[in-house]
Amino acid sequence: MAVKLLGIWQSPFVLRVKLALSLKGVEYEYIEDDILNKSSMLLQYNPVYKKVPVLVHNGKPMAESLVILEYIDEIWKNHPLLPEDPFEKARSRFWAKFVDDKFVPMIIRMLRITSDQKDNAAKETREILKTLEGSLDPNKPFPEDKSLSFMDIAIVWVGYYTQMLEKMLDVKLLDDENTPLLNTWFRVVLNLQVIKECLPPFDKLLTHYTNFHERHTTAS
Amino acid sequence: MGKSCEIKLLGTAPSHFVNRVQFVLNLKSIEYEFIDENLNCKSELLLTSNPVHKKVPVLIHANKPPILESLIIIEYLDEVYHDIHPILPSDPLERAHNRFWANYIDTKYFPLFEELRRTPGIEGKKEVKKQLDEASELLEEVFVKSSNGKAYFGGDDVGYIDVVLGCFLAWIKFVEKLNKFKIFDEVRTPKLLEWTNRIWSHEALKDAICGSEALTNHYAMLQIKKP
Numbered sequence: 001m002a003v004k005l006l007g008i009w010q011s012p013f014v015l016r017v018k019l020a021l022s023l024k025g026v027e028y029e030y031i032e033d034d035i036l037n038k039s040s041m042l043l044q045y046n047p048v049y050k051k052v053p054v055l056v057h058n059g060k061p062m063a064e065s066l067v068i069l070e071y072i073d074e075i076w077k078n079h080p081l082l083p084e085d086p087f088e089k090a091r092s093r094f095w096a097k098f099v100d101d102k103f104v105p106m107i108i109r110m111l112r113i114t115s116d117q118k119d120n121a122a123k124e125t126r127e128i129l130k131t132l133e134g135s136l137d138p139n140k141p142f143p144e145d146k147s148l149s150f151m152d153i154a155i156v157w158v159g160y161y162t163q164m165l166e167k168m169l170d171v172k173l174l175d176d177e178n179t180p181l182l183n184t185w186f187r188v189v190l191n192l193q194v195i196k197e198c199l200p201p202f203d204k205l206l207t208h209y210t211n212f213h214e215r216h217t218t219a220s
Numbered sequence: 221m222g223k224s225c226e227i228k229l230l231g232t233a234p235s236h237f238v239n240r241v242q243f244v245l246n247l248k249s250i251e252y253e254f255i256d257e258n259l260n261c262k263s264e265l266l267l268t269s270n271p272v273h274k275k276v277p278v279l280i281h282a283n284k285p286p287i288l289e290s291l292i293i294i295e296y297l298d299e300v301y302h303d304i305h306p307i308l309p310s311d312p313l314e315r316a317h318n319r320f321w322a323n324y325i326d327t328k329y330f331p332l333f334e335e336l337r338r339t340p341g342i343e344g345k346k347e348v349k350k351q352l353d354e355a356s357e358l359l360e361e362v363f364v365k366s367s368n369g370k371a372y373f374g375g376d377d378v379g380y381i382d383v384v385l386g387c388f389l390a391w392i393k394f395v396e397k398l399n400k401f402k403i404f405d406e407v408r409t410p411k412l413l414e415w416t417n418r419i420w421s422h423e424a425l426k427d428a429i430c431g432s433e434a435l436t437n438h439y440a441m442l443q444i445k446k447p
Contacts (some may be wrong), residue, residue: 048324048358057313060313062313062316062317062320063320064319064320064323066319067316067319067320067323068316070315070316070319071312071313071315071316074312074315075312086296086299086300087281087284087285087287087296089295089296089299090287090292090293090295090296093289093292093295094287094288094289094292097289097292098272131272134272
């Protein structure tokens with residue numbers, strides 16, 4: 001097939017690419033890689049980082065989820081993901097980058113957090129989420145399947161994985177007092193058909209990361 | 221609104237992220253007002269323009285809200301002033317490669333220099349230098365592929381990667397002098413070495429890069445504040 005996506009089921013970065021391809025109705029072959037035993041295909045296509053997602057279009061590979069999203073938006077013109085206005089584009093890119101720069105290191109930390117560090121880390125996560133809430137316009141209607149944008153795709157996984165962390169660590173991260181608009185936004189968007197179809201199963205994700213957390217916090 | 225609208229750039233001279241934006245503004249012959257920020261005493265304008273990160277550069281274009289993050293600012297300028305000296309190529313695949321390598325330079329290459337600064341002792345620094353050498357050799361390959369025999373990463377003239385990496389040259393030269401070693405040399409990275417001479421003397425970059433005194437002071441400040 002002209003479009004191949006190398007991924008792993010639990011990756012939120014792969015999710016972003018799946019959402020973009022799905023919204024644009026692009027047919028693709030999904031190839032599940034093994035994080036513990038990386039395929040030669042992955043090593044050949046992404047020798048720099050050896051990570052998924054990798055999109056291969058007509059034999060040409062590319063990596064980094066936000067770079068891939070921009071490429072998809074430039075090749076397939078239907079259902080534009082980025083706004084036309086350069087300023088609004090800049091704004092979308094800023095918030096996508098914010099999630100990668102601030103939330104991703106936080107989630108990586110949380111997945112290895114010991115019980116004595118948990119509350120502090122949870123507090124910092126709530127602050128990051130509060131800042132992220134600032135990206136939302138309270139006067140704008142919530143997105144629907146047909147209006148999902150670059151920014152929505154870049155951000156939506158944060159809600160899902162945060163819910164998973166809350167259950168896993170028994171902490172409060174998304175609360176209606178701290179981030180009422182963001183919570184509602186996540187609730188609505190995570191319930192959209194096209195999003196639900198691409199999300200990994202919640203229980204599977206929870207089990208996977210609970211095991212990960214145990215492995216990384218238990219003294220050997 | 222016409223393109224003669226006022227552009228303000230909040231920044232500091234030793235910041236290569238700020239220099240990048242200046243380089244692009246110069247390449248596109250865009251007039252702008254430079255507002256020099258003292259990062260030890262951030263202005264009200266900076267704090268309100270960038271409440272999220274409180275960092276420079278910040279671009280303010282006419283009466284629009286501020287635009288943040290150097291690479292995002294560059295893409296914005298490239299879209300608004302697309303007919304003067306395009307920075308990114310027009311082909312989507314090439315754009316993807318340019319963005320990928322800019323991201324690599326910012327998230328992998330530059331942090332190695334910071335690690336070098338913060339690593340005490342010669343042996344420790346040697347280890348970091350090894351990683352730097354590998355990364356520089358990777359960038360040599362990128363240059364060879366990207367330039368396709370021409371003068372710059374962007375081909376005949378300065379492009380995105382030239383801007384991203386080129387603005388860091390002042391720091392590279394500073395680090396080379398301080399540590400008495402070479403980052404780019406004739407054996408491992410011959411093409412990049414030639415490129416550094418070319419870009420260092422580019423008209424549009426010359427007045428975007430600060431002198432070594434400012435870098436020395438900035439380095440000394442970093443040693444104190446982030447040892």
